[in-house]
Amino acid sequence: MVELLLTPLSYPFMVRGLTAAIIVGVVCAVLGTYIVLRGMALFGDALAHAILPGVVVGYLLGGGNEIWLSFGGLVAGILTALGIGLLNQGKVKEDTATGVMFAGMFALGIALLSTVRSYTVDLTHFLFGNVLGVSNYNLWLSGIFGSLVILTIILFYKELLVISFDPILAQTLHLPTKFLNNLLLLLIAVTIVLSLQTVGLALMSAMLVTPAATASLLTRHLPVMMILSATIGAASAVIGLYLSFYVNIASGPAIVLTCTFFFMLAFANQRL
């Protein structure tokens, strides 16, 4: 049994992959509590897909340099978030605006990428991640920006709580509501970029939504929900990676399926 657990750790790529997956699992899960509570699940999924053109432009310009990839993705994420906000101020409903931007940006990304010869391989990596190919750069990126995201959530805990629970109260208290809303969008964009390599764009929303949704079934207390969500995210990352090591299935889906399994358990438990 112990050997079963230790064998994968003798491979450096597995250690890097595990570390990255745990960081991503925790950061996505904590931020995810706000996404779930504010009903932004669709938005998170859309934003993840919409950063593709940025990543591709970064890829084409940087020639595989990872800093370019993350930077491109972040720019695209922020532009899309603002774009959805702009459309929304007009006469377009929010989910419609999200749907339009999401599909448009995603198509643009694929169109750009289709000009490259290694098109299908690259697209697969962007869409489904490649956690076992995580580089040291990526580990640092996840570590530093992941800590910043968590720190920001802690520092702005009570403001984010008020604006999520009762936006009108936030206004009557003269909280900087615009700043706080944009801050949350920025945090989502950063988190998506730092999770890109680990889970990929297509499965990102599962990491953002599923652990938090599971936790919301188990507790009715926000701080507990955040900690539970983080635990479920990290546990899914580890279990998923071991599964993928031994059963030989793709790592991203293995992690997401583990999350989904936990959700099913919690759901069944609630029904009993």
Next chain:
Amino acid sequence: MVAKTAILQQVIEFRDKLFDLQPQIRRTNFSLSKPFRQTETCPILELQNVLVRFNETLALDNISFQLRKGERVALVGPNGAGKSTLFNVIAGILRPTQGQVNLPHALIKDKNEQFAIAYVPQRNQVDWRFPVNAAEVVMMGRVGQLGLFHWPKRKDWDMVYEALELVGMAKLAKRQIGELSGGQQQRVFIARALAQQAELILMDEPLTGLDMQSQEDIFAILEKLRQRQVTVMVATHDLNLAAERFDRLMLLKQRLIGFGTASEVFTTDLLRQAYNGQLRLLETNNGTVVVEDSCCGGGHG
């Protein structure tokens, strides 16, 4: 350790200055049981020719009035009369298309110190499954005074529990809000307004859907608020309660049809102007009897 905290404090202050994020100065040694500021003579709020237009709809037309400190006002009018819109304008959530909302200068000592207006939302606007308990909801009222990067202190929790005590909810402080009855939920939100140290509380239909006992509980709390000189404005569809339990009534239908005591405002003529065919008015020897179309009952004036 000490040095660390001092440095952290400096960093925080620097950030606040840099981004001008600190929305309010923090008041010190404030207690709920102290009376609020003494300014009975001047009006607490004044609206001048306020007009609100949403695209083509005129929601509020040329509204002017003053509120006195400590009074209890009922805001009545048919559906779509503009009651919620008026609250939004007063609370500063909605900027009027034309006109002005004035808060008397005597009350604003410092430009950073906001005149505290609290808004108790309609119950159907709240997500009752949200993972917070009653005490945490009340603490949200303190967030403005706390300022960014400051955690609630002992004093703030004391205020929260004092407010909960006043509305008779201290025992249920740890209950998740969805597990409270409608009347209890309403009381939690009133406690939040108290923790906010509001001097004007706007309540949007707080009595709707409550049984007689819960309504009486709310009125008992309103009575305590009156002793503290807190001004309260309540939007309601219950003309009967409006006539009997409030100092003044405001009859609204886009325009301000009437504002005064029940006998001044609930006249056949003014009620007709506000409700058109939506109310059945019976002329009797003792005056006008209102028979509401929908259900339940009527009022008289």
